[in-house]
Amino acid sequence: MRRGAVTVSKMKELNLKVNGEQWEVQAKDFDTLLDVLRRELALTGTKSNCLEGECGVCAVLVNGRVVNSCILLAAQCEGAEITTIEGMADGEKLHALQQSFLDRGAVQCGYCIPGMIMSAAGFLKENPSPTPDEIREGLCGTLCRCTGYTKIVEAVHEAAQNMSAK
Amino acid sequence: MNASPPMYDVVGKRLNRLDGAGKVTGAAVYASDFSLPGMLHGRILRSPHPHAKIMRLDATAARKLPGVRAIVTGASQKLNRFGNFIKDFEVFATDRVYHIGQAIAGVAADSEYAAEQALKAIEVEYEPLPAVFDAIDALAQDAALVHPEWQNLKAAPIINRDGNRCGRTVIKFGDVEQGFRDSYRVYEHVFRTSPVHAGYTEPRVAVAQWSGPDQATVWCNAPLLFDTQSALAEIFGLPASHIRVVVPGIGGGFGGKLRLGMEHYAMALARAAKRPVRVMSTSEEELTAALFRQPATIELKTGVDREGRIVAKKGRIVVDSGACSGSGPLVASTATMILAGPYRIPNAEIEGVAVYTNNHPNGSVRAPSGPMPNFATESQMDMIAEDLGLDPLEIRMRNILREGDIAVNGQKMTSVGLAECLEKAAACIDWSQRKPEQSRGKGLACGWWMTSRGSSGAYLKLMQDGTLTMMVGVVEMGTGALTGAAQVVAEEMGMQLFDINVVSADSLTTPYDFGSQGSRTMFAVANASREAARDLLTKMRTRAAKALGADEGALEMREKAFWNGEKKITFAELAAQANAAVGGLIAEATYIAPAVEHGAARVQNHFSPSWPSPSFHVHATDVSVDEVLGEVTINRYVVAQDVGYAINPTYLEGQLEGGAVQGVGQALFEEIIMVNGQVQNGNLTDYKMPTSMDVPPIEVILVTHPSVAGPYGAKGVGEPPSIQPPAAVANAVAAACGKRIMQLPITAEKILMD
Numbered sequence: 001m002r003r004g005a006v007t008v009s010k011m012k013e014l015n016l017k018v019n020g021e022q023w024e025v026q027a028k029d030f031d032t033l034l035d036v037l038r039r040e041l042a043l044t045g046t047k048s049n050c051l052e053g054e055c056g057v058c059a060v061l062v063n064g065r066v067v068n069s070c071i072l073l074a075a076q077c078e079g080a081e082i083t084t085i086e087g088m089a090d091g092e093k094l095h096a097l098q099q100s101f102l103d104r105g106a107v108q109c110g111y112c113i114p115g116m117i118m119s120a121a122g123f124l125k126e127n128p129s130p131t132p133d134e135i136r137e138g139l140c141g142t143l144c145r146c147t148g149y150t151k152i153v154e155a156v157h158e159a160a161q162n163m164s165a166k
Numbered sequence: 167m168n169a170s171p172p173m174y175d176v177v178g179k180r181l182n183r184l185d186g187a188g189k190v191t192g193a194a195v196y197a198s199d200f201s202l203p204g205m206l207h208g209r210i211l212r213s214p215h216p217h218a219k220i221m222r223l224d225a226t227a228a229r230k231l232p233g234v235r236a237i238v239t240g241a242s243q244k245l246n247r248f249g250n251f252i253k254d255f256e257v258f259a260t261d262r263v264y265h266i267g268q269a270i271a272g273v274a275a276d277s278e279y280a281a282e283q284a285l286k287a288i289e290v291e292y293e294p295l296p297a298v299f300d301a302i303d304a305l306a307q308d309a310a311l312v313h314p315e316w317q318n319l320k321a322a323p324i325i326n327r328d329g330n331r332c333g334r335t336v337i338k339f340g341d342v343e344q345g346f347r348d349s350y351r352v353y354e355h356v357f358r359t360s361p362v363h364a365g366y367t368e369p370r371v372a373v374a375q376w377s378g379p380d381q382a383t384v385w386c387n388a389p390l391l392f393d394t395q396s397a398l399a400e401i402f403g404l405p406a407s408h409i410r411v412v413v414p415g416i417g418g419g420f421g422g423k424l425r426l427g428m429e430h431y432a433m434a435l436a437r438a439a440k441r442p443v444r445v446m447s448t449s450e451e452e453l454t455a456a457l458f459r460q461p462a463t464i465e466l467k468t469g470v471d472r473e474g475r476i477v478a479k480k481g482r483i484v485v486d487s488g489a490c491s492g493s494g495p496l497v498a499s500t501a502t503m504i505l506a507g508p509y510r511i512p513n514a515e516i517e518g519v520a521v522y523t524n525n526h527p528n529g530s531v532r533a534p535s536g537p538m539p540n541f542a543t544e545s546q547m548d549m550i551a552e553d554l555g556l557d558p559l560e561i562r563m564r565n566i567l568r569e570g571d572i573a574v575n576g577q578k579m580t581s582v583g584l585a586e587c588l589e590k591a592a593a594c595i596d597w598s599q600r601k602p603e604q605s606r607g608k609g610l611a612c613g614w615w616m617t618s619r620g621s622s623g624a625y626l627k628l629m630q631d632g633t634l635t636m637m638v639g640v641v642e643m644g645t646g647a648l649t650g651a652a653q654v655v656a657e658e659m660g661m662q663l664f665d666i667n668v669v670s671a672d673s674l675t676t677p678y679d680f681g682s683q684g685s686r687t688m689f690a691v692a693n694a695s696r697e698a699a700r701d702l703l704t705k706m707r708t709r710a711a712k713a714l715g716a717d718e719g720a721l722e723m724r725e726k727a728f729w730n731g732e733k734k735i736t737f738a739e740l741a742a743q744a745n746a747a748v749g750g751l752i753a754e755a756t757y758i759a760p761a762v763e764h765g766a767a768r769v770q771n772h773f774s775p776s777w778p779s780p781s782f783h784v785h786a787t788d789v790s791v792d793e794v795l796g797e798v799t800i801n802r803y804v805v806a807q808d809v810g811y812a813i814n815p816t817y818l819e820g821q822l823e824g825g826a827v828q829g830v831g832q833a834l835f836e837e838i839i840m841v842n843g844q845v846q847n848g849n850l851t852d853y854k855m856p857t858s859m860d861v862p863p864i865e866v867i868l869v870t871h872p873s874v875a876g877p878y879g880a881k882g883v884g885e886p887p888s889i890q891p892p893a894a895v896a897n898a899v900a901a902a903c904g905k906r907i908m909q910l911p912i913t914a915e916k917i918l919m920d
Binding site: 038043044045046047048049050051052054055057084085086088089094098099101102103104105107108109110111112113114117132135136137139140141143144145146147148149150151152153 | 180182183185186187188189190191192193194195196198199364365366367368369415416417418419420448449643644645646816817819820823824825826827828849850851855856857858859861863864
């Protein structure tokens with residue numbers, strides 16, 4: 001006889017450090033980091049699309065490295081430092097990347113922009129003064145349909161210069 | 167035409183967009199972020215058969231699963247058929263399925279996971295029926311009918327249909343056969359294009375909630391508030407005003423969200439469950455069950471004289487609408503204009519045909535009728551030039567429409583920036599060096615498009631803090647259209663851009679609008695809002711004169727105040743006074759672009775026989791072809807577009823850059839691969855969209871031949887940049903390696919194979 005019912009795993013407690021704050025959240029074993037960020041922490045700035053690590057709109061930093069949060073289990077992030085788009089600005093002051101994305105007109109619909117900015121933030125940690133071609137390589141994990149990438153690359157280039165000038 | 171434009175304070179400036187801050191901080195709320203207390207999650211069961219009779223559908227076991235709150239099937243809820251031009255869509259199949267991916271049932275459950283499990287427990291038995299998958303085959307007399315009952319399906323009067331043919335448009339004038347006899351040479355080719363996805367990064371999503379037995383609200387990412395509202399009203403048999411459509415925010419559309427996405431499913435499930443229900447399409451559903459750009463077969467015959475001037479042009483474009491007509495009849499119709507192209511043509515017979523097949527229904531993608539016929543026309547133009555020993559730039563200069571020429575639809579052309587676009591694009595790409603080295607070459611393609619009509623309304627109110635609130639019935643798709651319209655209003659009001667508060671995207675609170683489509687949003691909304699701003703200023707001036715005890719004519723407006731010598735009253739004071747005394751200062755206006763004369767005798771069953779404020783564009787590209795691997799590298803890409811006037815050059819460039827890259831995707835990579843109606847590449851690894859590494863920086867040249875009707879002379883800009891890339895790239899590839907590609911996309915296999 002066909003049975004559709006499955007055993008759904010129980011919620012477990014998980015300690016996550018997100019944007020510098022400690023959180024105790026409820027998560028199932030198969031919950032992804034994206035699930036927990038959006039559902040449990042209501043940090044909906046991190047966007048959801050393909051859920052199979054192909055489009056990159058869900059990119060966040062885990063211990064400073066860019067990851068697609070849709071294919072990383074939340075349980076694997078216990079004790080890690082997680083940074084999302086909500087953690088980028090310093091109070092009212094936008095992060096250099098956020099400011100340059102605005103000023104260079106690199107934002108259209110904006111849906112990929114949190115992922116794009118987090119990808120850029122992680123990339124610039126590894127390569128603080130990249131060439132435009134290196135930026136293109138660094139950002140190629142996040143798809144943007146609106147901009148054609150021209151202004152995004154300009155924005156990241158400008159932000160890199162502003163960040164290293166400090 | 168290009169006299170130096172007057173200087174303005176707000177329009178023409180590179181100002182940051184109004185909605186930008188929320189988008190870079192993650193605070194912006196999109197439809198996919200929206201949720202309600204007690205909200206359930208819906209999933210859709212879809213047909214695995216391209217054409218079959220449903221023999222049995224049993225959801226008994228599924229209903230008993232934990233967390234399942236409601237199941238809806240074609241039998242459980244009476245829902246009316248829908249469709250823009252022909253009522254050939256069903257929400258859930260009733261007795262027959264006619265394409266893979268057709269919705270059969272919906273489940274609402276406590277979690278997406280539980281809903282997914284329930285889908286697997288719904289038992290369905292099918293009896294397969296004969297199917298047809300090729301649009302040309304479907305036109306044959308003995309082809310299996312996709313809708314045997316087609317004559318019973320309600321259709322708009324403009325639709326010319328017969329069996330599997332669900333639309334036919336003709337442009338005809340002169341004597342095309344005599345023209346071919348008079349020609350020096352006649353060329354005949356067949357081109358083909360593939361279905362592509364619109365590529366928005368936010369999947370289609372809807373949350374529906376019923377507030378009573380006959381009233382519902384849907385939060386979704388639909389660009390057309392009022393079209394969505396009336397489609398839902400039709401399906402559920404309700405007055406349109408009983409359905410409120412709200413778009414919290416939208417992650418791209420590019421035409422792919424114009425028609426119903428998840429809204430009807432969410433509403434049906436929410437009604438059954440008596441709880442709010444959210445339905446979001448999965449990535450796989452997006453690539454297997456979304457409304458794609460129609461694939462097309464284009465037959466094109468052109469006769470020219472010794473100098474390469476067109477004498478006669480006969481063409482037919484057949485678009486595969488899929489199992490429901492969707493946008494197909496409109497796409498095929500408008501495609502006739504693109505197939506003719508922006509050229510002087512003395513004799514023509516151009517036909518656009520839409521056809522039913524058992525493939526997934528298709529919809530609209532940015533410039534829905536554009537790239538397919540443009541690929542044919544502009545490829546053939548280069549083939550003719552090569553045969554005659556002419557430069558591809560020169561053959562176009564000899565044929566293009568110029569000021570005062572009559573186009574194929576009988577319309578007299580004005581404000582034609584095409585020659586300037588050709589000259590500037592060619593100069594920018596260094597056209598004199600067309601083949602700079604082995605395996606490297608340059609190509610160009612030109613085109614035209616319209617600024618779609620359809621009306622817009624605007625409400626304005628002066629706020630107590632001296633700012634202005636503007637309420638409009640469109641959705642900001644990301645183009646910056648509403649920032650542009652607000653710049654126009656601010657200019658009129660003597661305000662700054664950030665003094666304008668924009669309210670939009672709610673069918674209940676905003677005035678009617680034809681919606682965010684057809685390259686018209688900024689154009690029409692700015693015109694309506696500007697008119698309303700002028701009315702509001704008149705009212706403000708009258709009250710200011712009274713308050714200052716002066717003649718209206720003596721007042722000077724500056725710094726958000728009216729001045730009479732040294733005495734002034736600020737906008738904020740005016741608003742406060744009026745709020746207390748007369749219910750505030752408000753104004754409203756509506757706009758529709760004036761009709762354009764065309765030759766009615768030349769067209770039959772044409773959806774868009776005249777082209778308001780046409781735009782003109784030329785793309786030029788420099789590519790290298792790896793002749794061992796077949797790989798194409800785009801070294802440079804130039805877009806020259808006659809935009810009329812640039813209200814905000816930054817976002818205008820953004821449209822041209824993004825549109826060109828979207829078009830490069832269709833040129834080189836993107837193809838929904840279907841075998842017998844089944845998509846083979848339903849994920850973003852196998853369906854390849856351009857990444858930042860696949861394209862160079864796009865170089866943009868703004869040409870400005872102002873439109874009389876446009877705000878400050880602006881023309882529609884959003885769709886055109888996606889039209890020319892396939893042809894421009896194909897022509898450059900041919901120049902680089904001698905290989906002429908007749909079918910999109912231009913893959914390595916096609917370049918390497920004979």
